[in-house]
Amino acid sequence: ATWYAGGGEFRGTGGWTGSYSAYYALGLYQSSDNGESWTLMPNSIAGSPSSADAAFDFVARMAVNPVTGTLFVTNNFSGVYRADSQDLTASFPRVLGSLSAHQYSEVAAGPDGRLVATLSTLNTSGGQSAAGGVYLSEDDGLTWTEITPSTYPAVHQRTLIAIAPSNPDVAYLLTLVSQSLTTGEEDFRFHKINLTTGASEDRSANLPDYPGSRFHGARLYSFLNYAMVLGVKPDDEDFVVVGGIQLYRSTDGFATPIPTFDEASIGGYSAIQVIIDPVYADFYPNHYIDQHAVAFDPADPEVMWNGNDGGVFLTRNVSDDEVVWENTNGGGLNVAQAFTLFISEEAGDPRIATGLQDTGTSYIRDLRSDGGAAEFTPGERIFFNDGGFGYFGSQYVFASISNGRFSRLNYSNAEQTEIQSSTEAANGQGGPIGNALIELMPPGATGFKFYIHPLLIDPNDGQTAYYSDGGTGTITATMWRNPNLNAPNPIPNWQRLDNFALPSGYYYTTYGISRSSPPILYLGATNTFNAGPPRIFRLENANTATDGLEEVSIPNTPTGAFVHSIAVNPEDADELIVVLSNFNILGLYHSADGGQTYIAIEGNLAGTNNDGPSLRSASILPLTTFGDARSVYFVATSVGLFSTMELDGMNTVWTQEATEMTGNVIANHVVSRRSDGRVAVGTHGRGVFVGDVDPTTVANEFGSTTPTGFALAPAAPNPFRGSTRLSFTLPAPGHVSLTIYDVTGRRVAVLLDGVQQAAGTHRVDLEGQGLASGTYIVRLEAEAAGGEGRRFAETQQVTLIR
Missing domain, CATH: 2.130.10.10 (YVTN repeat-like/Quinoprotein amine dehydrogenase)
Known part of the structure; x- marks a missing residue:
């Protein structure tokens, strides 16, 4: 079977600073062997990989017409694109929409080959386009007819589409209109359309809506379409699944309201909480929040796959009163996005913890014996929200989450290999509560916080903390120090170090500390308004000093550069x-x-x-x-x-x-x-x-x-503009050929042609001059000299962009 893949994240993905930077793709990929190998489709490549200037920088949806095999692709710019062939060299004319007119577009293919597409009125500059709406094609995407329901909102953002496999006349639309600025709620609309007659029903009033907080599933909430799903069971046109933070189902296509949260909810949080604190969240058994994808198994309609912030989950009984989920994030599947990690300073200590995007702080233990197989405990979520920095202390584990919050957790056994999670501590489970779970932030640090905020626990004593405060009002950013986080009540120990205040616009963004007594602390500061170069400071006697901050900045660094890390020997x-x-x-x-x-x-x-x-x-x-x-x-x-x-x-x-x-x-x-x-x-x-x-x-x-084997290392950089470096290793002297081909198999360059090379690592630069933009195949062939009979061949793809 032929598979296709696209990429890019238009809404971006979060980083330490809390900004959401877009991730750009570079074209579309095709696989003819069920995903075992992939080839970049040359006519889908355009523009730069570091800017939004091409159709497939942000791929929103891909659909294949099951009748004709034609590929359709939508993006976050302009609408629907149609492949003009099923070959690798297909071109992609736009068949619906206008350039920069539609920030969101979707397409779905029904079992009979009819296609439905939606275009947002919201354009790429934040304004409104008149051409948004719902469209139908009955000729494989060559022409389109508008079928927007009369009750459809005049202004709208993203609209998802689900066509019922058991009845191709039935299509459902889930539309995010906007977010109310007064209440913070999101305005969702839900329509059912008959694709043959054009008749439609507005069933928006029947979407989930229960007392309590939207952030814990009381109603549909998607963080402005960041988390948003819609699906229809293959054998039942009335069995509909929708989701945002929470995952819900209806057995009548939301023709009527579902009386209770427990009846509607099949994933996400376990219950609605009126007071929100994601540090102590409870989840639906073996499931997680923020839904991004659902897919039914066409061979078994009871089987549904679900992708969310926790990874990929599977249920085999989606119709049962109590849906049972299986966590498939094992056996090679890993979707964890680590911001940070920390390990113990002690030799042989098996403890590892990582601060993860969306899934908190995960705790892992290395169970390997000397010379044994690699075996690790499954990640245990000990802190929720978005995980940050932390430290394994002698009495507590310290862990931070987004926006600068941090607490301490108890060990729940004498060996300190088991940790009481924040939810267990809040519920009195998993060990003694003791003095754990105290919110440890300085009470006066009310200023700006980075999303993953700098925090350092001094490894020299395991209890001194350094914490930055972004300042507020006329107060500039400065640093706080706490000499004893292990105290029964450590909050009064915080000291605001006003002599270390920064000039306006600067914030401390990272720390590095020596393993010496007294310690030397290095501090990195960034001007987040791009109004000054990065600055580096050094503080001796860091655990006691109240002045003496010495600037040791790097000369001639560019304005706005971000100090991300300082490593000290x-x-x-x-x-x-x-x-x-x-x-x-x-x-x-x-x-x-x-x-x-x-x-x-x-x-x-x-x-x-x-x-x-x-x-x-x-x-x-x-x-x-x-x-x-x-x-x-x-x-x-x-x-x-x-x-x-x-x-x-x-x-x-x-x-x-x-x-x-x-x-x-x-x-x-x-x-x-x-x-x-x-x-x-x-x-x-x-x-x-x-x-x-x-x-x-x-x-x-x-x-x-001398290396022990042949190897061709990944080219760097890749994609590249001017040149890219190719590195390979030889375990013995031998003859080497390094040849470049285009995707049609034509040889375009010979970098080495049977050249005798010594054992070791070698590097050759591939110059892009004279080559067209596109994908090229690098082939390394090597044969050990001296009749040893060792031969090696390997290929890799590189992409040249202009």
Whole structure:
């Protein structure tokens, strides 16, 4: 079967700052082997991968006509596009809508080949378009007829479509009109349409609406269509599922209201709570909130799949009074989006925790025995909302969530391997409540907070906390310190350090601290109004000082650059790495003298004209535990995790780690511990990965001696504009050919042609000059010299954009 895929996130995905940055796609992909391999469709590529300038930067919906096999695609710009063939080289003319006129558009194909599409009146500039509405095509999308119901709202945003598989005359529409500015409620409309007669019914009044908070499922609420689903059971045209935060069902197509919440709800929260506190939330058994997709199994109508903020879930009894869900987020499926993670400082400690987007703080234990298989406990949600920073203390676990809130949790066994979740603590379950779950924020810190707000627990004593406050009114941003978070009531211990107040427009965005006594604290500050360069500060005697803040900023950094991370060598308080996370700048700097001087070390990560990846986090791992005087330097980037053992300014060569595991997945946060060489990295979409430096093979692992096998590393950057670097390794001397083909199989460049190469790692640059925009195939062929008979061949795709 032929599969298609598109990407992009128009509404964006959240980051540490709380801003929602759009994620751009680059064209459409086709698979002819049921998703085993994918090829970029060349005529779907246009524009730049870093700006909204092409039809398929944001793909909203894809549908295949089951009668003709024709592919239809909608986007967040302009409407419906139709593939003119089923070949890889298909073109995509727009068949409905107008450029920039429709911020939201949807399309659905019925079992008889008829198509329904919806266009929002809301356009891409926030204004209104007159051409929005509902449209029908009966000739495979060549022409369209408007069938907008007379009761349809004149102004509307996103409208979902579901055509009943058992009766192709029946279509349902779920429409978000707007959000009321006075009450905060969302105005939803629900229509049933007969596609043959054009008759329609407005059933909006029968949508779920119960006493209590919209944030806990009392009524349909979607965060302005961020979480919004609609589906129809394959064998019953009246069995309809709708969702926002909560998931509901109706057995008569919402022809009548459903009397109670318990009758309507089949997922999300377990019950409506009038007082909202997501720290202590209870959920529908084995399910989660914020619904994004539903799909019925055509072979078994009782089976329904559901995608939400917690991952992918499956029920085999969707018609039963009590719907039972199975969590399918195992066996290789991982959708966790890690903002942060933290591990214990102690060698061999199995505890790992990660702050996740949408799903709180997840706690994991490493159950591997020496030399055993990789076995980890399933992630246990100990804190809800969006997870942030934390620390495994000697008495408590500290964890933060969005907007700067943080608390402490109890250990519930003597070994401190089990943790009482926030919900258990609130309900008196899972261990003694004691003095846990105290809200620990400084009571006077009422100013601006980043979404994932900076928080540091000093590892030197495990109880001193550093916390920033964005200020309010005429008060500028400053820092707070608490010397004893373990106290029965730690709140009075907070000290506001007004001598560390920042100039207007600046906020503290990250901390790094030495493992020394007394500790040295490094602070990164960013001007969020793009009105000044990033600033770095150093504070000696950080646990007691009330003045003495020294500025050690990096010269000549660009205005508005965001200080994302400061990594301090745990064995040398004067060695640090500063990470600036913006694209298209030099963002990686090293200092060996406490910030008195800096050297840019981005090296091969800088790309051409600084168009390399965005950098997110760094960590310095000294190898003295293994009798080695060197250190390993790690940096988490938007294209994976990289490391080096040799810093050489802009000649530094960074090598991608875990190419077969994390690969090019966005790496947001990396941490390491010197006591046993453990490294952990949190990724955006693939969860957390853990590695350990082996003292007997550390040189091999980090590329200073002969590799043990052939390998072709992922090209970086990819996609690329000017050039991209191709890296490969040879376990022995041999002859190497490196050839470039276009998607038709035509050879367009030969970089190496049977060239003798030594054992080791080699790098070759592919220059884009003379090549057209599009996808190319890189093929590496190598044969070991000396008649050893070892041969190797591997391919990968690279994309050139102009």
